[in-house]
Amino acid sequence: MKRLIVLLLCGVIGVSVLRWERNVEAAADLGTVIGSPQLAVLVDGRKVKFQGGDPVMENNRVQVPLRGIGEALGAKVDFSEKTVTYLKGEKSIVLTLGSKVAVVDGQNVTMDTAAKAVKGRTYVPLRFVSENLGESVSWDQVGNWVWIGEKVVPTLEEVGLKTVSIDPYLKWFKDKEYLLKRPREDITYEKVLIFKEADLPTKFLREIYSVELFTEPTSKVVFLKVRAKTTSTVGNLFYLTNKNDIRFRNHVVGRTINNGDGTKYDFYPIWSLSDKTLDGIIDQKVLELSDIEYIGFDGGNQDYVPLMVNPWRIN
Numbered sequence: 001m002k003r004l005i006v007l008l009l010c011g012v013i014g015v016s017v018l019r020w021e022r023n024v025e026a027a028a029d030l031g032t033v034i035g036s037p038q039l040a041v042l043v044d045g046r047k048v049k050f051q052g053g054d055p056v057m058e059n060n061r062v063q064v065p066l067r068g069i070g071e072a073l074g075a076k077v078d079f080s081e082k083t084v085t086y087l088k089g090e091k092s093i094v095l096t097l098g099s100k101v102a103v104v105d106g107q108n109v110t111m112d113t114a115a116k117a118v119k120g121r122t123y124v125p126l127r128f129v130s131e132n133l134g135e136s137v138s139w140d141q142v143g144n145w146v147w148i149g150e151k152v153v154p155t156l157e158e159v160g161l162k163t164v165s166i167d168p169y170l171k172w173f174k175d176k177e178y179l180l181k182r183p184r185e186d187i188t189y190e191k192v193l194i195f196k197e198a199d200l201p202t203k204f205l206r207e208i209y210s211v212e213l214f215t216e217p218t219s220k221v222v223f224l225k226v227r228a229k230t231t232s233t234v235g236n237l238f239y240l241t242n243k244n245d246i247r248f249r250n251h252v253v254g255r256t257i258n259n260g261d262g263t264k265y266d267f268y269p270i271w272s273l274s275d276k277t278l279d280g281i282i283d284q285k286v287l288e289l290s291d292i293e294y295i296g297f298d299g300g301n302q303d304y305v306p307l308m309v310n311p312w313r314i315n
Helices: 002-017 066-072 126-132 167-173
Strands: 040-043 056-058 061-065 076-080 083-088 091-096 101-104 107-110 116-118 121-125 137-140 145-148 191-195 207-215 222-229 237-241 246-249 263-269 292-297 305-309
Touching: 040 066, 061 066, 061 126, 066 076, 066 121, 066 126, 091 126, 101 126, 121 126, 126 137, 126 145, 167 237
Parallel strands: 040 145, 191 305
Antiparallel strands: 056 061, 061 121, 076 083, 083 091, 091 101, 101 107, 116 121, 137 145, 207 222, 222 263, 237 246, 237 292, 292 305
């Protein structure tokens, strides 16, 4: 019941205080993301972590470090002088640096781009290599991602993350014990799962694709911008701050954006008047993004509390 009351009050306060969230469809200026989404490559829903270099876009073609993509696709990779070779089952690709002619399964094939050296590292055309190793490739314009293989979203456990005891984190939940209860069930969470923004996309109860920053163009106020599956309830966030307290946040009513690709954006304030009106927290200095240590996701039916390390905090 307390959880429901907090949700309703946060929604009311959000509407009255944050009047800037005019009808999104009618607004021409939707604000700017602080740093556009970083170009990323996902294989079967898991981001590829390239060593020594990031994917680059050139003439609408994505180029990636040669070894990282080959290993992510399960291919044997060999590099000798100016030649890159991929072997996967009966499939083979041979690329020569600077040449648009590749050898695929023994046959010459002309590409619309070429493998090349970038800052001392060898980059190869992502789509060409992936498709000729038998994988499907699609472009995600909203996320600035390339999806390869199955377009699925793994759980945090499936990417190898483990739960830990909630005990070291209980100091934040003083007077907020209701957040440790699974909604509508008499079950208390005893574990947390700590993850990073780089571990997204993921799913617990809902599918979460990204957490970005958003600056409202008129007020210059910063918000968290959460991308989720359209049919998922993003739910509510709570911030574990360096003040050893929790700040509960509902999304801004009326601001949700449907991206038209099966995903949506919801927006969450950093500072909220509800800290004072609901919880009696009086800040000598307005809560800032750097004051948040973890971003919690409320309302899931998993067996743990998911906490994302705030990538914008000051250590």
